[in-house]
Amino acid sequence: MWAFINNQFVTVDQAVLPVSDLSIQRGYGVFDFFRTAEHVPLFIDHHLDRLRHSASVLRLQLPYNNVELKNIVRELIRKNSLSSSGIRITVTGGNAIDTYTPTTPNLIITQSTLTMDAAFDPSKGLHLITEEYVRELPTVKSINYLMGVYLQQKVKDSGASDVLYVKNGFISELPRSNVFVVTTDNKLLTANEHVLYGITRNHILQIATSVLEVKEQPVSLTDVLNAKEVFVSSTTKRLLPVFSVNGNKVGNGNTGTVTTDLYQRFLEMEHQFIKKGW
């Protein structure tokens, strides 16, 4: 498998960073992640734009513009010859002599066989627990997943599938997914702040306007518990229904019609993207 570091393609065993890199020293870096299907990197422009936003907030200078990044990605896809895959672009704080101050970033692009978290299966849904937490600098896709990784054990011990962050009664997101609520009066709600603006999230918002009323607004845990349907979205999950939160059944405790409909429409959007090419 080939990877790309800074200015060259290397085999993945040579994809290493010096321990002075600020990601290792201080967890300081950003990344983005997208899938390829039929050798096409899905919604790559949106992911590159978000990477650029993340890097900009953390004052990390991206060494390439989007066209250059896309050329590197194109070459990586060609060299690795994986049809369906995940591609991750990481931009770190660089080799910091003082172990604290960002310097020229290290850029790493890796490609791997993709494991989708789960295929959409209406008979299966997520069981969530909640945790009082809100992510730092939430619009930035930083590499800081300290709480997400840490909470895995609690999720496992609870027999749950994942954790929903709640702060002062309002929900934000899962460690790696956005959350949507379909209300009993058929509105689609999703948190308007304290979240990463997921690419799948944004596409769902766009698709959903032709199906039901859509509102980006503060969403409370009560909204979730009173919902008709709840689902999460992410690049590796597309849409997945939520069946329970803290042991409380959500809606009917199974996959709702709006979730299924939006999932189908999102799939179609992906197919259109692939057909169009890039």
Add this chain to the structure above:
Amino acid sequence: MWAFINNQFVTVDQAVLPVSDLSIQRGYGVFDFFRTAEHVPLFIDHHLDRLRHSASVLRLQLPYNNVELKNIVRELIRKNSLSSSGIRITVTGGNAIDTYTPTTPNLIITQSTLTMDAAFDPSKGLHLITEEYVRELPTVKSINYLMGVYLQQKVKDSGASDVLYVKNGFISELPRSNVFVVTTDNKLLTANEHVLYGITRNHILQIATSVLEVKEQPVSLTDVLNAKEVFVSSTTKRLLPVFSVNGNKVGNGNTGTVTTDLYQRFLEMEHQFIKKGW
């Protein structure tokens, strides 16, 4: 310069981690840092115990016991032949195939010429700004310094020296230091929770009992602003006086007698440790 990775000494240019390491992927890892003086690693047992605590909370299995770690440190000090230095032991989440779940940790020990942040100079003090924030898992010396590194620009733009974290009116710590308040009625206060239990902090608490009344308790920003003296402590700072917070002069705006006294006593404690050897 020599470093140590997992099970071998390597030259520092070979001190690298694969990009699949969970520190690079998810900012997941812990570390500890101590100084050496006259080839003696100061208070090493305290630092190793804290490293063990940090690793344990994040469920990272340290591959060596304290005796073994001290033998490696002893050999590193011998090989590098630096009299005064900083030694950092980092333990990461390891090479994570799924990019999310901790696995066998990578252990890295590096030694570098030490730059003390500043020598104690009674004519110089820190000027702090405050930020509404509390560190995640504060008793763990994790590598997550996202906010600390991010806020450097704000500190610089404010013409300040560093940032003090405040949450709901109560202070916790600086990104890399603890904070002490000497009240006008001669009590020494320091936050009892939401902080990293600094090794220097703990020694100051120990030393100070013979000088004045000592209280570990919640400390408000008002306590700081009404203080007779404020100082910070850390391994690389020892004790440094604070002269102002958000532009407000603290105490007389210069170095107080308690701060100076405790600094001298801490220096003496260091000297005794070096004399005793390890």
